[in-house]
Amino acid sequence: RRRPGTRISGAARIILAHVPSIERAATLAFAGKLREAERIVGESSEPEARWLRAYLHNCFGRFDEALELAMDLAQGSDDPRVASRALITAASTLRQTGRHLPAHPLDESAFRLAPDDATRAHALVGLAADAAGLGRDSAAPLEQAAALAPPGDWRVRVRLAWVRCEQALVAGRARKAVTHARDALDRSRDAGARRHEAKSLLFLGFALREAGDREWTEHMVLAKSIAKRIGAAPIAAVAGEALQERSVPGGDSGAPAATEAAASPRRKGR
Numbered sequence: 001r002r003r004p005g006t007r008i009s010g011a012a013r014i015i016l017a018h019v020p021s022i023e024r025a026a027t028l029a030f031a032g033k034l035r036e037a038e039r040i041v042g043e044s045s046e047p048e049a050r051w052l053r054a055y056l057h058n059c060f061g062r063f064d065e066a067l068e069l070a071m072d073l074a075q076g077s078d079d080p081r082v083a084s085r086a087l088i089t090a091a092s093t094l095r096q097t098g099r100h101l102p103a104h105p106l107d108e109s110a111f112r113l114a115p116d117d118a119t120r121a122h123a124l125v126g127l128a129a130d131a132a133g134l135g136r137d138s139a140a141p142l143e144q145a146a147a148l149a150p151p152g153d154w155r156v157r158v159r160l161a162w163v164r165c166e167q168a169l170v171a172g173r174a175r176k177a178v179t180h181a182r183d184a185l186d187r188s189r190d191a192g193a194r195r196h197e198a199k200s201l202l203f204l205g206f207a208l209r210e211a212g213d214r215e216w217t218e219h220m221v222l223a224k225s226i227a228k229r230i231g232a233a234p235i236a237a238v239a240g241e242a243l244q245e246r247s248v249p250g251g252d253s254g255a256p257a258a259t260e261a262a263a264s265p266r267r268k269g270r
Contacts, residue, residue: 034231081114084113111124178211
């Protein structure tokens with residue numbers, strides 16, 4: 001259930017019209033209005049615009065473009081805020097293509113460069129995701145990220161819940177994974193963030209499947225529908241693959257091994 005005021009309504013758009021264009025584009029991007037954000041960003045050469053363009057490439061599944069742009073920006077920017085954001089985006093892109101090992105030093109560099117607690121928290125979530133993908137303990141960076149995250153930063157809280165969900169799946173604690181996925185979903189909906197909502201539904205679908213709950217398909221169908229609508233191709237693809245497996249005779253029975261359940265959302269990065 002959405003709380004009043006979380007959607008970008010007509011009134012909110014009037015307010016946003018008075019916000020600098022890149023800041024407005026970032027607000028739209030985090031709300032899952034990816035195509036609209038991309039139109040605003042255009043071909044601007046401003047560092048913040050270049051970072052946002054890399055972020056959007058990542059969301060759309062244009063991983064080569066995202067990685068090239070983010071790395072160029074990280075190596076060429078004198079602004080620690082821009083450089084750290086670019087490194088976080090580059091690391092996320094690497095994770096989404098299964099390259100957790102080279103993502104790790106990028107997140108470490110982002111943490112060292114980060115000029116504020118919010119950015120440090122995002123880098124720590126990345127480090128936790130790297131560790132989880134490599135089969136290592138991710139508890140310490142998660143705890144640090146939770147301690148550093150500003151109370152109003154819903155994106156850090158959602159990403160924390162995603163990694164905690166993954167941790168629980170790998171540990172065989174399906175019901176705990178469901179709890180974390182629902183937390184991510186509630187926070188995403190409260191923020192009116194459609195891409196984060198779709199991805200949280202993806203995690204929830206895998207967690208419910210691992211728990212043997214046959215309602216997992218409903219969440220996966222919704223994740224795919226939202227992701228396709230907003231252009232988040234990687235999320236739509238994973239949801240589609242999971243549903244296709246379900247339709248194959250003799251395929252998934254609804255409760256695969258935890259590591260398998262965690263693998264597909266992990267491919268989509270955090």
